[in-house]
Amino acid sequence: MPDKAADDILRVLALTWRGVGKTLNRDAIARSWSLDLQWLKPEEAEAAVGQLLENNWLKKDGGELSPNMKLKNISAPLGWFPRPSILLHPPPFNEPNEITQESGVGTAQLPPLDNIEKEPADIIAEITGLDKEEVLRRSKRKKRALGCVEEWFCLALVAREQGIAVKPLIESLRN
16 A cells, blocks of 8 residues: 555656646645645645645745655556545655656556567556456457547557556557
């Protein structure tokens, strides 16, 4: 659970500070989380900011707050939102400026592919531990639900849902 909690908190901070300066005031953060992003109720957002500050995820410079780590290359999947319980009860952060994400929080990296000609379903099954048939079943289910989409896109959705970084798979998926 602590790893998932840290992933969620890193994503929250990365999305909060995306495109803004190095610091934000406490009210702007709470307003963003409650009104703009609608992740929390206003009173919960204020409490979450306080908890992140208390647990060293945020640091205070005068009246302004900033993340206590580098947020390089941290991303969140489309439609992602944090679990409110993690923001309201975050684990302590003890390693300032040590966390960076090079490949995406919560995404499994592809092992070196021995045979680039492997079927995409085989690659996904190998990485996730699912049976190839289960990967194909999930892909077909997505195709039925989405309608007019290509099979490779459905496989990419299955991979993403399993936490696999899809970018390295794209060439294999499009073949």
